Amino acid sequence: MILWINGAFGSGKTTCAKILEKQLPNAFLYDPEQAGFFIRNQLPESLQQSDFQHHPEWREFNYQMLLKIATSFDGVILVPMTLVDATYVDEIIGRLQREGVDVRHIILEANRRTLVKRLNKRFEWFSSWGKSQIDRCQSAFESDIHAEKIVTDYQSKQNVARAVAQHVGLTLSSKCFRFIHFFHGFVFPLDNKLACMGEIQLHRLTCRIGQPHAAEQQLAVTI
Incomplete structure (x- = not known):
């Protein structure tokens, strides 16, 4: 199973994925951003996109890597990554599902005030990239991107992870x-x-x- 954890920046995607990784018996945390960093670093500045997701190579690479892992690894693959373009969602998640891969797509939701507060704690003050994307993300999740939503405002990290696990039928370990x-x-x-x-x-x-x-x-x- 691939568990794609979507959400705006500051919604708790990576935190949730790390908790799940530690509390599931056989889980692997996959980071699609690493391919984006490679593409950005290996292209002349004139060829770089403002968002590395706009590079078709990023979408193709992550599709191929996830397909490889999903067909060879007997465990849960955790993918914390913001995707707000419906075409890109289809090119990766939709394409994997059409190939017969079990992909569960979850959106972690939080209001603007919560997101800003969390981003400030990450030292993303003023007009950071994450803050500048809040409206875009929330608009996409309301209209274009369809997946189960889990509200994270006023929820503990553990409770969010538990809600995600319960939604996809996973059982977390009880001790840490x-x-x-x-x-x-x-x-x-x-x-x-x-x-x-x-x-x-x-x-x-x-x-x-x-x-x-x-x-x-x-x-x-x-x-």
Whole structure:
């Protein structure tokens, strides 16, 4: 199965895909952007398009790569990538489906305020590329691009990933692990959130290591 996670910039596509990759037993994260970077870097400036998706080579390469992986890999292929041109969607997703490949197409949806806030957290201030594409993306998802939509506003990352998995019939693992590092006997009070495939409130954890000169120790937190 190919799971194509679409959405505007800042909707949480890559974050969702990474959570799914870690919580599915056999998943592979495929990044179509890498082909775009290669094309852009290997063309004279006069031949470069403003958006590498406009290069037919980008669409053909990703179609061929995904077809190869889908017919050779027994697992879930995760593809977090914004596609807002209906023709391009058909050239990649539609063409794969016509070849008999099981492609599930999901759109992560968020309002403008949420998208801007998330992009600011990624240090995309002022008129960044992502912000300049919000209206274009939202308009396309309302009219031209048809797929199941999952609203991500006010949802935790884990809940979004769970909703995506449930929609396509996948089961996520119930546990994950993170490590908190302690050094040289210092006391570390934590009053913030510990992100572990979701948002879990960690209420004031204090740990004192008795040997000041001991090597680094780890506390494993299991959820």
